[in-house]
Amino acid sequence: MGICRWENHLRKQTRIRAIEGFFILITIMLSFYLEDLRQDRQEISKKDQLLQDLEAVVIEDITQIGALEQTLRNSLICIERLQQDIASKDASLLPQQVIDNILCIEVGHSFFPKDGVYAQLVSTGALELIEGAALKSLILEVYTHHKARNYATSNEIDMFNIDFRRAVLANFRIRFAYDADDGVFYGSKNVVSSELNRDYYLSNEFFGLLGQASLYANMYLRQLSDIKATYIEIKQQLES
Secondary structure, three states, X not given: XXXXXXXXXXXXXXXXXXXXXXXXXXXXXXXXHXXXXXXXXXXXXXXXXXXXXXXXXXXXXXXXXXXXXXXXXXXXXXHHHHHHHHHOOOOOOOHHHHHHHHXXXXXXXXXXXOOHHHHHHHHOOHHHHOOOHHXXXXXXXXXXXXXXXXHHHHHHHHHHHHHXXXXXXXXXXXXXXXXXOOOOOOOEEEEEEOOOOHHHHOOHHHHHHHHHHHHHHHHHHHHHHHHHHHHHHHHHHHHO
């Protein structure tokens, strides 16, 4: 009888320990699940905050593109005015008008996207949490394809702009005061003195530089239009 009681007691203790072990295992698994759930919610919250930040950045970049487009359009007006004057028989623009139109040409300004939020989306893994495939695709298009294309084009235009500025300053002897705090991008210039080199102004070389500047301005305007269109789509996706 004593042996039977001991065996029953042993079986009872085994069942109790098994039940206790089961509940311990369930508790551990539940704690892991709750921790994973907490981390998922935290990551989703971070993703949502980054998307809010991205919307603000997109608006700022659209504004920057708009200012650049206006600068390029103004440059094209000045280029056209100079080319028409050079091509005409009388070349009627006054020396100061010529200088003013030359200084109006600004094709070397580049678009610099604010990609810090995108870098955070990638580094934190939040980009993968974006549910909308269209939004994710648009974001990748802006910060990979458009960014690389913009860099390549801007670099080419910058090289031309250096040559253009060097030719202008070497041949027209322009001296100006510079206000770094004025203007949208790089400050403003006020002409102090200038001397029009009429032979160079009417030369094929200068006319060719104006033609190249016009080509780059139109080319960059088209590229900025493509970038802005994608930004607008991102903004619409974020607002929906």
